[in-house]
Amino acid sequence: MESSAAGFVKRMYIMHVGKIEMPDVNGMMPGTREHGPASLPVYCYLLEHEKGRVLVDTGLKNEGLGVVGEGEDVVSQLAKMGLAPDDIDYVVLTHMHLDHAAFMDAFPSSTFVVRREELKTAWWPDHFERGYLFAHYAATRDFAFIEPRDDEVVDLFGDGSVQLIDTRGHSRGHQSVLVTLGEGRRFVIAGDAAYFECNLEDWVLPGICTSSVDAERSIAKLRQLQGCGWKLLFGHDSGQESELRIAPDYYE
Protein backbone atom coordinates (compact mmCIF):
# COMPACT_ATOMS: atom_id res chain seq x y z
CA MET A 1 0.00 0.00 0.00
CA GLU A 2 1.36 3.38 -0.96
CA SER A 3 1.28 6.00 1.74
CA SER A 4 -0.09 9.37 0.73
CA ALA A 5 0.72 12.50 2.73
CA ALA A 6 0.41 12.05 6.48
CA GLY A 7 -3.18 12.24 7.60
CA PHE A 8 -4.85 12.46 10.96
CA VAL A 9 -7.87 11.41 12.93
CA LYS A 10 -10.28 14.32 13.29
CA ARG A 11 -11.76 13.25 16.63
CA MET A 12 -11.22 10.52 19.18
CA TYR A 13 -13.89 9.69 21.73
CA ILE A 14 -13.06 7.51 24.74
CA MET A 15 -16.26 5.81 25.90
CA HIS A 16 -16.49 4.35 29.38
CA VAL A 17 -18.75 1.36 28.73
CA GLY A 18 -18.89 -0.36 32.11
CA LYS A 19 -16.77 -1.88 34.84
CA ILE A 20 -15.33 -5.18 35.90
CA GLU A 21 -15.72 -5.84 39.63
CA MET A 22 -12.62 -7.84 40.48
CA PRO A 23 -12.73 -9.66 43.82
CA ASP A 24 -8.92 -9.52 44.04
CA VAL A 25 -6.92 -7.25 41.78
CA ASN A 26 -3.76 -9.25 42.41
CA GLY A 27 -4.96 -11.71 39.80
CA MET A 28 -4.39 -8.99 37.22
CA MET A 29 -1.03 -7.80 38.54
CA PRO A 30 0.79 -10.88 39.78
CA GLY A 31 3.96 -10.34 41.76
CA THR A 32 2.87 -6.95 43.13
CA ARG A 33 1.70 -6.14 46.67
CA GLU A 34 -1.69 -4.95 45.42
CA HIS A 35 -4.56 -6.97 46.87
CA GLY A 36 -8.28 -6.63 47.43
CA PRO A 37 -11.37 -5.82 45.42
CA ALA A 38 -11.13 -3.35 42.57
CA SER A 39 -13.54 -1.72 40.18
CA LEU A 40 -11.90 -1.56 36.77
CA PRO A 41 -13.11 0.66 33.92
CA VAL A 42 -13.75 -0.76 30.46
CA TYR A 43 -13.39 1.45 27.39
CA CYS A 44 -14.28 1.59 23.72
CA TYR A 45 -12.88 4.24 21.39
CA LEU A 46 -14.44 5.97 18.40
CA LEU A 47 -12.10 7.44 15.79
CA GLU A 48 -13.47 9.81 13.19
CA HIS A 49 -11.43 10.01 10.01
CA GLU A 50 -12.42 11.56 6.68
CA LYS A 51 -12.29 8.08 5.10
CA GLY A 52 -14.47 6.42 7.73
CA ARG A 53 -15.38 5.80 11.35
CA VAL A 54 -13.48 3.28 13.41
CA LEU A 55 -14.69 1.70 16.62
CA VAL A 56 -11.96 0.12 18.74
CA ASP A 57 -13.38 -2.70 20.88
CA THR A 58 -17.04 -3.31 21.67
CA GLY A 59 -17.02 -3.58 25.47
CA LEU A 60 -18.72 -5.95 27.86
CA LYS A 61 -22.19 -7.02 28.96
CA ASN A 62 -23.91 -6.92 32.32
CA GLU A 63 -22.98 -10.50 33.20
CA GLY A 64 -20.38 -12.33 35.26
CA LEU A 65 -18.05 -9.75 36.84
CA GLY A 66 -19.22 -7.12 34.37
CA VAL A 67 -21.40 -4.21 35.46
CA VAL A 68 -22.93 -2.10 32.71
CA GLY A 69 -25.37 0.65 33.63
CA GLU A 70 -28.49 1.60 31.71
CA GLY A 71 -27.42 3.38 28.51
CA GLU A 72 -23.74 2.77 29.21
CA ASP A 73 -23.11 0.02 26.63
CA VAL A 74 -21.35 0.95 23.41
CA VAL A 75 -24.43 0.77 21.15
CA SER A 76 -26.40 3.13 23.44
CA GLN A 77 -23.50 5.55 23.68
CA LEU A 78 -23.10 5.67 19.90
CA ALA A 79 -26.85 6.28 19.62
CA LYS A 80 -26.52 9.27 21.94
CA MET A 81 -24.00 10.68 19.45
CA GLY A 82 -26.52 10.14 16.67
CA LEU A 83 -24.73 7.07 15.29
CA ALA A 84 -26.23 3.70 14.38
CA PRO A 85 -24.11 0.55 14.05
CA ASP A 86 -24.34 1.02 10.26
CA ASP A 87 -22.38 4.25 10.59
CA ILE A 88 -19.30 2.36 11.83
CA ASP A 89 -17.07 1.44 8.88
CA TYR A 90 -14.44 -0.54 10.78
CA VAL A 91 -14.44 -2.34 14.10
CA VAL A 92 -10.91 -3.00 15.32
CA LEU A 93 -10.63 -5.49 18.18
CA THR A 94 -7.54 -5.33 20.35
CA HIS A 95 -8.48 -8.93 21.14
CA MET A 96 -11.60 -11.03 21.68
CA HIS A 97 -11.86 -11.45 25.45
CA LEU A 98 -15.33 -11.00 26.91
CA ASP A 99 -14.81 -7.38 27.99
CA HIS A 100 -13.77 -6.32 24.47
CA ALA A 101 -15.86 -8.42 22.08
CA ALA A 102 -19.26 -8.63 23.78
CA PHE A 103 -21.10 -6.48 21.24
CA MET A 104 -19.43 -7.76 18.07
CA ASP A 105 -22.71 -9.07 16.76
CA ALA A 106 -24.28 -5.59 16.95
CA PHE A 107 -22.16 -4.46 13.96
CA PRO A 108 -23.07 -6.80 11.09
CA SER A 109 -22.33 -4.28 8.33
CA SER A 110 -18.91 -3.15 9.60
CA THR A 111 -15.58 -4.57 8.48
CA PHE A 112 -13.75 -6.11 11.44
CA VAL A 113 -9.99 -5.94 11.76
CA VAL A 114 -8.84 -8.76 14.01
CA ARG A 115 -5.55 -10.66 13.98
CA ARG A 116 -5.91 -14.04 12.32
CA GLU A 117 -4.33 -15.75 15.31
CA GLU A 118 -6.84 -14.10 17.66
CA LEU A 119 -9.79 -15.28 15.59
CA LYS A 120 -8.46 -18.83 15.54
CA THR A 121 -7.90 -18.81 19.30
CA ALA A 122 -11.28 -17.31 20.10
CA TRP A 123 -13.07 -19.86 17.96
CA TRP A 124 -11.11 -22.85 19.23
CA PRO A 125 -9.22 -21.95 22.43
CA ASP A 126 -6.89 -24.27 24.23
CA HIS A 127 -8.31 -25.33 27.58
CA PHE A 128 -6.09 -22.96 29.56
CA GLU A 129 -7.08 -19.95 27.49
CA ARG A 130 -9.47 -17.91 29.63
CA GLY A 131 -11.54 -14.90 28.81
CA TYR A 132 -13.34 -15.96 25.63
CA LEU A 133 -17.13 -16.24 25.62
CA PHE A 134 -18.25 -17.96 22.45
CA ALA A 135 -21.84 -16.68 22.67
CA HIS A 136 -20.55 -13.14 22.03
CA TYR A 137 -19.37 -13.93 18.51
CA ALA A 138 -21.16 -17.12 17.52
CA ALA A 139 -23.29 -15.10 15.09
CA THR A 140 -20.33 -13.29 13.47
CA ARG A 141 -18.78 -16.08 11.41
CA ASP A 142 -19.89 -14.58 8.11
CA PHE A 143 -19.11 -10.96 8.93
CA ALA A 144 -16.44 -9.19 6.87
CA PHE A 145 -12.98 -9.56 8.39
CA ILE A 146 -9.56 -8.20 7.60
CA GLU A 147 -7.27 -10.74 9.26
CA PRO A 148 -3.72 -9.39 9.59
CA ARG A 149 -0.98 -11.91 10.18
CA ASP A 150 0.87 -11.93 13.50
CA ASP A 151 3.53 -9.28 13.11
CA GLU A 152 2.05 -7.16 10.35
CA VAL A 153 1.72 -3.41 10.92
CA VAL A 154 -1.62 -2.31 9.49
CA ASP A 155 -1.86 1.28 8.26
CA LEU A 156 -5.65 1.35 8.11
CA PHE A 157 -6.13 4.41 5.92
CA GLY A 158 -2.73 4.38 4.24
CA ASP A 159 -1.82 7.76 5.73
CA GLY A 160 -0.25 6.78 9.05
CA SER A 161 -3.16 8.10 11.14
CA VAL A 162 -4.42 4.76 12.46
CA GLN A 163 -1.86 2.00 12.76
CA LEU A 164 -2.33 -1.40 14.32
CA ILE A 165 0.70 -3.03 15.86
CA ASP A 166 1.30 -6.51 17.15
CA THR A 167 1.28 -6.60 20.97
CA ARG A 168 0.59 -10.27 21.54
CA GLY A 169 1.26 -11.97 24.85
CA HIS A 170 -1.88 -11.18 26.87
CA SER A 171 -3.60 -13.09 24.10
CA ARG A 172 -2.23 -14.74 20.98
CA GLY A 173 -3.37 -12.12 18.54
CA HIS A 174 -3.49 -8.98 20.65
CA GLN A 175 -2.97 -5.66 18.86
CA SER A 176 -2.65 -2.05 19.99
CA VAL A 177 -3.77 1.00 18.03
CA LEU A 178 -1.61 4.05 17.27
CA VAL A 179 -3.74 7.14 16.72
CA THR A 180 -2.46 10.43 15.32
CA LEU A 181 -4.72 13.44 15.78
CA GLY A 182 -4.29 16.93 14.37
CA GLU A 183 -1.08 18.85 15.14
CA GLY A 184 0.70 15.58 15.79
CA ARG A 185 -1.05 14.62 19.03
CA ARG A 186 -0.32 10.92 19.37
CA PHE A 187 -2.03 8.23 21.42
CA VAL A 188 -1.56 4.51 21.84
CA ILE A 189 -4.67 2.51 22.68
CA ALA A 190 -2.75 -0.19 24.53
CA GLY A 191 -5.68 -2.53 25.18
CA ASP A 192 -4.73 -5.26 27.62
CA ALA A 193 -1.09 -5.38 26.55
CA ALA A 194 -0.97 -2.87 29.43
CA TYR A 195 -4.00 -2.87 31.74
CA PHE A 196 -2.36 -0.41 34.10
CA GLU A 197 0.49 2.06 34.24
CA CYS A 198 2.37 -0.40 36.49
CA ASN A 199 2.62 -2.85 33.60
CA LEU A 200 4.97 -0.37 31.93
CA GLU A 201 6.54 1.28 34.96
CA ASP A 202 7.47 -1.91 36.81
CA TRP A 203 7.46 -4.49 34.01
CA VAL A 204 4.43 -6.24 35.55
CA LEU A 205 3.00 -8.80 33.14
CA PRO A 206 -0.78 -8.91 32.62
CA GLY A 207 -2.36 -11.47 34.96
CA ILE A 208 -3.88 -13.30 32.03
CA CYS A 209 -1.04 -14.15 29.73
CA THR A 210 -0.80 -16.67 26.94
CA SER A 211 2.96 -16.05 26.63
CA SER A 212 5.06 -14.23 29.24
CA VAL A 213 7.91 -13.73 26.78
CA ASP A 214 5.66 -12.17 24.17
CA ALA A 215 3.87 -10.06 26.80
CA GLU A 216 7.19 -8.65 27.97
CA ARG A 217 8.24 -7.83 24.39
CA SER A 218 4.95 -6.03 23.90
CA ILE A 219 5.52 -4.03 27.08
CA ALA A 220 8.98 -3.12 25.77
CA LYS A 221 7.40 -1.94 22.51
CA LEU A 222 4.88 0.24 24.38
CA ARG A 223 7.58 1.67 26.64
CA GLN A 224 9.55 2.65 23.56
CA LEU A 225 6.55 4.51 22.13
CA GLN A 226 5.89 6.19 25.48
CA GLY A 227 9.51 7.31 25.56
CA CYS A 228 9.04 8.84 22.11
CA GLY A 229 6.15 11.01 23.29
CA TRP A 230 3.13 8.83 22.57
CA LYS A 231 0.42 9.10 25.25
CA LEU A 232 -0.51 5.62 26.47
CA LEU A 233 -4.17 4.78 27.10
CA PHE A 234 -4.19 1.81 29.45
CA GLY A 235 -6.83 -0.92 29.18
CA HIS A 236 -8.31 -0.88 32.68
CA ASP A 237 -6.49 1.74 34.76
CA SER A 238 -8.95 3.41 37.16
CA GLY A 239 -6.20 5.80 38.24
CA GLN A 240 -5.86 7.15 34.71
CA GLU A 241 -9.55 7.84 34.19
CA SER A 242 -9.64 11.20 36.01
CA GLU A 243 -7.06 12.62 33.61
CA LEU A 244 -8.87 11.48 30.45
CA ARG A 245 -11.54 13.26 28.46
CA ILE A 246 -14.40 10.79 28.51
CA ALA A 247 -17.24 10.91 25.91
CA PRO A 248 -19.22 12.98 25.14
CA ASP A 249 -16.02 14.99 25.54
CA TYR A 250 -13.37 14.19 22.93
CA TYR A 251 -9.86 14.78 21.66
CA GLU A 252 -9.15 16.43 18.33
Ligand SMILES: [Zn+2]
Ligand atom coordinates in the same frame (compact mmCIF):
# COMPACT_ATOMS: atom_id res chain seq x y z
ZN1 LIG B 1 -9.78 -6.40 29.15
